[in-house]
Amino acid sequence: MKNIIETKQLSKTFSNGGVQQHVLRNIDLQIREGDFTVIMGASGAGKSTLLYALSGMDKPTLGDVIFDGENISKKSSDDMAFFRRKNCGFVFQQTYLVDSMSVMDNVLSAALLVMKDKKQALAKAKEVLKAVDIDESMWDKFPTQISGGEGQRVGMARALVNEPKLLFADEPTGALNSKTGKDVLDALTAFNKRGQSIVMVTHDITSARRGNRILYVKDGEISGELDLGEYVSGDKERHQILRDFLGRMGW
Amino acid sequence: MNKILLLSKSHIRKNKGVSVGMLLLIIIMTLMLNSCLMLAFDVYPKAEKETERLHGGDGFFRVTGDVEKLGDDEIADIFEAETDEYFAYDCQDFLCPVTFGNGELVIDNTFVDSSAFSYEMAYVEPTLEDLDITENYIYLPYQFYTGGGYKTGDDFSIKINGQNYDYKVRGFIYTGYMGCNNTGDFIYVLDDASYEELKASYASSNSAKVIIYDLADGVKHGKFRIDVSNRIINEVPNAEIGGLTAEDNNSNRGFMSLIIAVSFGAVSAIIILVIIMMLANCISNYIKEEMKTMGALKAIGYTSKDLKTSVVLQFTSIALIGSIVGLIISYLMMPLFISFSVNQMGVKINVDFVPAISIAVLLIAEILIVLTSLAVTRKLKKIEPIIALRNGVESHNFKKNRVRLDRSSSNVNLALAMKTMLQNKRQNLITFFVTGMIIFICTIALLMMVNFNLDLNVDLLTTETCNAVIVVEHNDETEVEAYLYGREDIRNIRRVHDVSLFYNSEEQLYATVFDDTSKISNQNVCYQGDMASYDNEICISGKFARDYGFKIGDDITMQYGDMEATYLITGLIQTSNNSGREAIMSEAAMERLISPDSVITSYYFDCDKADTDRILGEIEDEFGTKIKQTVNFDKIIEGSATTFKTLSSLMLTVICVTSAAVIFLILYLLIKSLIYSKRQDFGVYKAIGYTSSNLIYQIAVSFMPPIILSVIVFSFVSYHLANPYMNIVMMSFGIVKASFKIPIPGMILIGGVYILLSLFFAILQARRVKNIEPYKMLIAE
Secondary structure, three states: OOEEEEEEEEEEEEEEOOEEEEEEEEEEEEEEOOOEEEEEEOOOOOHHHHHHHHOOOOOOOEEEEEEOOEEOOOOOHHHHHHHHHHHEEEEOOOOOOOOOOOHHHHHHHHHHHHOOOHHHHHHHHHHHHHHOOOOHHHOOOOHHHOOHHHHHHHHHHHHHOOOOOEEEEEOOOOOOOHHHHHHHHHHHHHHHHOOOEEEEEOOOHHHHOOOOEEEEEEOOEEEEEEEOOOOOOOOHHHHHHHHHHHHHHOO | OHHHHHHHHHHHHHOHHHHHHHHHHHHHHHHHHHHHHHHHHHHOOHHHHHHHHOOOOOEEEEEEOOHHHOOHHHHHHHHHHHEEEEEEEEEEEEEEEEEEOOEEEEEEEEEEOHHHHHOOOOOOEEEOOOOOOOOOEEEEEHHHHHOOOOOOOOEEEEEEOOEEEEEEEEEEEEOOOOEEHHHOEEEEEEOHHHHHHHHHHOOOOOEEEEEEEEEOOOOOHHHHHHHHHHHHHHHOOOOEEEEEEHHHHHHHHOHHHHHHHHHHHHHHHHHHHHHHHHHHHHHHHHHHHOHHHHHHHHHOOOOHHHHHHHHHHHHHHHHHHHHHHHHHHHHHHHHHHHHHHHHHHOOOOOOOOOHHHHHHHHHHHHHHHHHHHHHHHHHHHHOOHHHHHOOOOOOOOOOOOOOOOOOOOOOHHHHHHHHHHHHOHHHHHHHHHHHHHHHHHHHHHHHHHHHHHHOOOHHHOOOOOOOEEEEEOOOOHHHHHHHHHHOOOOEEEEEEEEEEEEEOOOEEEEEEEEOOHHHOOOHHHEEEEOOOOOOOEEEEEHHHHHHHOOOOOOEEEEEEOOEEEEEEEEEEEOOOHHHHOEEEEEHHHHOOOOOHHHOOEEEEEEOOHHHHHHHHHHHHHHHHHHEEEEEEHHHHHHHHHHHHHHHHHHHHHHHHHHHHHHHHHHHHHHHHHHHHHOHHHHHHHHHOOOOHHHHHHHHHHHOHHHHHHHHHHHHHHHHHHHHHHHHHHHHHHOOOOOOOOOOHHHHHHHHHHHHHHHHHHHHHHHHHHHHOOHHHHHHOO
16 A cells, blocks of 8 residues: 655654753654554653644654655745645644634635635535535534534534545544544544545544554654554454553553 | 732733833823923923013014104103013114025014123023124024024125125024014124114114013003004104014914924824723733633632732833833934924023923823723623633624625635634724824825925915015105006006004904905905905904904904094905914005005015016116015015925824834734734644735735725815814914815825735734744644
């Protein structure tokens, strides 16, 4: 399978009051097209930092990120914005919808960046909203008028409307209850099955089970990797394999 | 109190940008306000102080004519009873042009000898002397140094009755009277030999006496001047009586300071309104943004009063610092502002520290800030800690989805800009009204620049306009008049007399008398009613009519000496001459009070501007000493315009700089606040692919609709209100119903420049959105 992202000696160091903190250390990593890659690790291990470095949202201190054959680590911030609008979708722990815009406008605000044909953008927005199970009656509502789970799915629709090469999800169920969290994970799984590449950060085993590849980050390095295979609902053995792996990693 | 101080310091640290923006606005406000008050209450009274310092008493008379008949006994008889003190001196008086600044001034020129330095009253004081110049010298009034372009050692030439007199400038003099072109007269001190020579040239025809007086207690000044004038005329028939009260003299000298003060005051008032709006906006935003902190503070025991006090203290300390800095800058800039007044006042002015004014300015700034802060922080009382901690006191309440992206036909960035604009009503209102105020003062600056500088509105400065004036000796009028009518290069000849009439034995009214009022070329001078034509008609100034309750159709009884005549008021006139105390009547009307033989006759005529000097030269050659005076009117206007040009240039500069600074600061504060409050949204936009340029465009463009709308609305409003506003401002100078030109292309230019400048500043300020890093913004929560 083709690598969609490849990192070379990826490092990220934060400096705070003269004290340097090495959050990512010389990571060499490949993300494969079509995979549902899950990044796990303890709090402060560098999971989110790795996710945002891979997506070009944050720049590495050293090393390169090759995204679909293109080195994005040296791009300017505006070039990165152009790059993200076509190649990356983001789902965050908080919904981060723009409160002053309706559900439909939130999705369209992303779609219209890429699609110059308004009719096409509108059709695509409707399609993804339906795909994440957001009923038409909610399209004109504002984010404060819908539930957290619905908001997260709207965020997912916004992330997917431009058919990004890779969807990045940072703890997408972290702020949701188990029922709405499951709905979100189901939606992500369904998109992955249709070929959408996903990289998700989580510290929740239930969420991590959805991935077919698990990367474990410890002290800024990839300390282990597990190939879980395609997700099948109700596969109890899969859960145990993951538990064992995490146990070995010191989880 | 320590905890409140700590909180206030923390607020300031957290809101450095807002603090700096408010600080700068307060600095500008106190700078303008202190300058305004200094000019009005310290500089303006300097003229009065100068008159007092040089022992000027309550006023003076200047009597020209056969003054030998006005001996010491006659003067004592007239003045002794009603004055505490008086002093008379002999002089030579000539009405003739002098070169001043870039033009000429036609003015009463009073020449005295060196005894002027030791007069008992209204003495003069030398300055900037060069004592090496020992003969054929002259001392000029100090205004010649400050505004006339002369310095010690220069040559000074004056043309009297066709003959040039040349002197060396030995120095300048401080003088209480006759020291400023606005009072219509100048005094010069000659060396004794030169004075005697001048006196000998004109025998007694130009001899004059100046009598300074200090009124006794209880004497009515107006009545005193009429009585004295009548008694002088009884003693010296055909005498020309001039002079001024100290009060009129001082207000004429200080008029420039007052005008600048009024203008600065208007700008300060506008900035005060801007500060109130911005402060209210900043505090509201601050409370909204810091809701959680406020809730936490309340939870740990801070009361609403503590929080309120900390916010008030934050802004009052900024106001205190801003006011002090503003005051310091104001005092540093005062020499510049004063220089404009000094040019025109002819009084040496030092910048004094005036504690009362400075304290008043500090108090105004503090009270303004305290009251506004208290009013806005009232909402802190309503904050309940638990609700505030949930950030839920004010939730988003979007009732309507304006500019729906699925229906908008515009580009997505423009549509998002419009969304941002429609969500910020307070921001829109502030930009709308601030823009409106700035457009209004810019319109006033444009009006002043066009009418007082580029194309001086002469009609308002003088009762009648023409190309040339000649003043003819008594008994030679018929011969000269016939000659003028015989020339083909002269048009519209008007026979004119200037007479000083009285109303109600108290008030002076300066009447310009025409042989035929239908020949007046400046018919605009009569702004209401009809021009007086018959012997029972008069036009009086609108200012005089307003002051004394006259209207068109009323009768008014005028006095001259012992004569009285009643006239019908047919129209109202306006002119800044003689502070607006003017009248127009026909020669036939004047004859009911005065014989034309007893007043000076002038001829006003029009000709090609380029030919004026040649024609006047030929008239002088033809008639010699029969012509007392020739005046190239266009040159005179140029000379008189210097004051107005200086004023309009100063106003334009101050208004442009202040307006630009205010727009910059307003946009700085509003955009900073907008970016701060929407930082998370902007982080999301960046994350999904909007570039910094997209966001800068959205922010900058969101400010444009209220600005453009305000420019259009207030350009229209200002265009129609500028003249009424100017009428109010200029009422004290006699202009009641001005119709100053306001060029529409100029208005379009102002509007266009304002919009472009605002867009430029908005883009400049919106660039700070570049600093938003989506990653940090999103994980910050």
